[in-house]
Amino acid sequence: MINITLPDGSVKQFDKGSTPMNIAFSISAGLARNVISAKFNDNVVETITPLEEDGNLVLLTFKDDDGKQAFWHSTAHLLAQAITKLYPGVNLTIGPSIEKGFYYDVDPNGQAISENDFPEIEKKMLELARGKHDFQMHPVSKTEALEYYKTKNNPYKVELIENLTDGEITFCDHDDFTDLCRGGHIPNTGFIKAVKLMNIAGAYWRGDENNAQLTRIYGISFPKQKELKEYLELLEEAKKRDHRKLGKEMKLFAFSQKVGLGLPLWLPKGAALRDRLEKFLKDAQENAGYQPVVSPHIGQKELYMTSGHFQKYGEDSFQSIKTPQDGEEYLLKPMNCPHHCEIYNAQTWSYRDLPQRYAEFGTVYRYEQSGELHGLTRVRGFTQDDAHIFCTPAQLDEEFKKVIDLVLYVFGSLGFENFTAQVSLRDTENPSKYIGSDENWEKAESAILNAAEEKGLTYKIVKGEAAFYGPKLDFMVKDALGRQWQLGTIQVDYNLPERFELEYKGSDNEMHRPVMIHRAPFGSLERFIAILIEHTGGNFPLWLMPEQATILSISEKYENYSKKVLSLLKKHEIRATFDNRGETMGKKIREAEMNKTPYMLIVGESEVENETVSVRKHGGEDLGQMSITSFAEIINAQIDKEIYKFEV
RNA sequence: GCCGACGUAGCUCAGGGGUAGAGCGUUUCCUUGGUAAGGAAAAGGUCACGAGUUCAAUUCUCGUCGUUGGCUCCA
Structure with a gap:
């Protein structure tokens, strides 16, 4: 007998070799019908894996994230089977589950697979699924596995197997299909009731652009047709929040082929919005002891040789600007940092002067x-809310933590609660990608980790x-379609101070090297606004709204x-417009609603008599008649609630 | 940069080898209206650009540019 601990803490005894499915049945038949995967001692196992020892068991359904992964991964097998049947000769490579669905990379071997083929592939998949074929794992020896794929002329699988150790190699069979696979499946194909292939794209083998380009097919699947329908509807809704669509509709920004690729043009409403965001951060930075600086849009090549940016990126960058003078x-x-280093170098410093915090909304190319x-999230000309803090090594931890506070303040004020903090360290196996000594890197990395921990x-x-x-330390936020983007960033740098020979005089009367913190809470105004648009769907906080x-x-x-x-209203600093067209009230309200205008002020005979306005909020709420002063109070109270001061 | 898809009026899109259509928007006229579309008329397009096939190309083919979904990259 073995003791199985269930998530509710209860411990039950089962025969040695019982499977998760046996255990599910012992709990309830309803549960057993829905169980598609299981986790034993934190490892995902098959529902038919015999359990041989005591442990914790979690039975997974499609509602669980790990259950979804098993479901989607299993569907990838199904996709591979369908493709193999419809396109004999394709070489299969890998087919994992992803956050929303799965994909399979195949080498089509000269055959063309396009989106037009999706309906046929989907049909085949569902047809195969209806056979309710069990997914069955079995171990194979390395020799056997290699033999299998060599016969099939599949160099990709052979390469994968060569990197595996004998004894850990397993194949998964279902129906007449076999695939190299480490496991995590649903019981059988019959659970897959709804399949949708989403898109097709090129992807390099092993993610290396020097390798062959494979065809990647993305898809998603569900146990019920209804769930697929709901998912697709959700996607449609998300597309409505696309900042590229809303930016155009709300007349915030535009691109022009004549101006150039990736060079955004800010229209008056967008520029004003940007301005408000800049002012918001400038106020916070002033409270936090930053000093504004200004540097030009170009610099001598030598400057970027000193920083190392040219050696690293010069070839792939905008090329140098010609001057009438040779040489x-x-x-x-x-980047702004080299300029800011030279601003630091414009005078001599004592340890008593540090930290120096230089802030600039610097436009870079x-x-x-x-x-x-991609819209405003990836452009060729953008403005960073950049600042560089020059401090003594002893001040580093404190300064870093203060920056975290500032970033959290910015994110909090703008409603970005669902961010991911990511600590990006160097790849120690690839030292040529980095400049500076190991010692400096270790100091910098531990400073970041400590600060993140302490905060x-x-x-x-x-x-x-x-x-x-x-x-x-990066702060990542997702866009409407779930793509993750880096917004805020904080970086510790011991290296540029060395390259620029930055110094200060210490209390010991000796010269010392400061440490630099690079930081940008927004990251770039362009990307930040893009994500803000997608999160709010264009219904910005009132203080940011172009038209209140x-x-x-x-x-x-x-x-x-x-x-x-x-x-x-203007006297009360409320941004308002006046719609005096000869249209009906219904139409004007509809247009203002579509325009996302937060407040509609209706004016007719009664309002003229009483010196009031009738206030309708975006969405339909009727606040009734009130004086202009009362309305202004409502607006200002709302703004005060939304935006607060950054205190250090 | 690579692979795929797409490019028709200001916007959203339909169409298709015989030189173009809808809705919204715009302009004008009628209507002077009380909380999500009042009515009518008009203007507006070298069908992204260039080449080829064809009696004829916006439609088919190729190329370029751009957009887009991924991949790679991201100081």
């Missing part, structure tokens, strides 16, 4: 790959994601009074 080379500024450009951040560590000069109120006159007769209201 002069200037570059568009890709980077030649991003054309395929990578109680939940963070994940990613090796190999550091900047070339130092490790980072609009006056809708019931007829043109009330033009004079409406204009008076408009000027009163």
Whole structure:
């Protein structure tokens, strides 16, 4: 007998070799019908895996994340089977589950698979699924496994197997299909009732652009048709929040082919929104002891040779700017830090002067790959809310923590609660990607980890994601479609101070090297605003809204009074417009609703008589008639609630 | 940069080898209206650009540019 501990803490005895499915049955038949996977001692196992020892068992259904993963991974097998049947000769590679669904990478071996083929593949998959074929794992020896795929002429699987150790290699069979697989399946294909192939894309084998390009098919599946329908509807809703669509509709920004790829143009409403965000952060930074600085948009090539940026990125960047004089080379500024280092170097410093915190909304230009450009989230010209803190090594921890506070304040004020903190460290196996000594890197990395710990951040560590000069703490936020973007970033840097020979005089009367913190709470204004648009669906906090109120006159007769209201609102610093067109009230309200205007002020005979406005909120709530002053109070109270001061 | 899809009016999109359509928006006229579309008329397009096939190309083919979904990259 073995003792199985269930999630509720209860311990039950079962025969040795009982499977999770046996155990599910012993609890209830209903549960057993829905169990698709299981976790034994934190490892995902099959529902038919015999359990041989005591342990904790979690039975998983499609509602559990791990259950979904098993479900989707199993569907990937099904996709592979369908493709193999429809396109004999394709070479299968890998087919994992992902956050939302699964994909399979195949080498089509010269055959063309396109989106047009999806319906046929989906049909085949469902047809195969209906056979209720069991997924069955069995171990194979390395020799056997290699033999199997060599016969099939599949170099990809052979490569995968060669990197595995004998004894840990398993195949998974279902129906007449066999695939190399480490496990995590649902009991049988019959659970898969709804399948949708989402898109097709090129992907490099093993993610290396020097390797062959494979065809990747993305898909998603569900136990019920209804769930698929709901998922697709959710996707449609998300698309409505796309910042590229809303940015155009709300006249915030535009792109022009004539101006150039990835070079955003800010229209008046968007520029004003940006301005408000800048002012918001400038106020907070002033309270936090930052000093504004300004540096030019270009700098001598030599500057970026000193920093190392040119050696690292020069080839793939905008090329140098020609001058009438021979031998002069200037570059568009890709980073503000070299300039700020020279600002620090403009005078001599004592340890008593540190930290120096230099802040600049600096516009930088980077030649991003054309395929990578994406609305405002990935552009070639953008403005960083950049600052560099020059401090003594002893001040580093404190300064770093203060920056975390500032970033959290910014995110909190703008409603970004669902961020991921990511500590990006260097890839120690690839030292040529980085500059500076091991000692400096270790100091910088431990400073970040300590600060993140002390601030109680939940963070994940990613090796190999550091900047070339130092490790980072990044704050990542997802867009409407679930794609993750880096917004805020804080970086510790011992290396640029060395390269720029930055110094201060210590209490010991000797010269010392300061440490630098690079930081940007927004990251870039462009990307931040893009994500803000997607999170709010264009319904920004009132203090950011381009248009806070609009006056809708019931007829043109009330033009004079409406204009008076408009000027009163202006006196109260409320951004308002006046719609005096000869349209019906229904139409004006509809348009204001579509426009996302937070407050509609209706003006007719009664309002003129009483010197009031009738207030309708976006969404339909009727606040009734009130004086302009009362309305202004409501607006200001709401703004005060939304935006608060950053205190150090 | 790589693989795939797409590019028709200001916007959203339909169409299709014989030089174009809808809705919304715009303009004008009628209507002067009380909480999500009042009515009518008009203007508006080298069908992204270039080449090829064809009697004829916006439609088919190729190329370029752009957009887009991924991959790679991201100081």
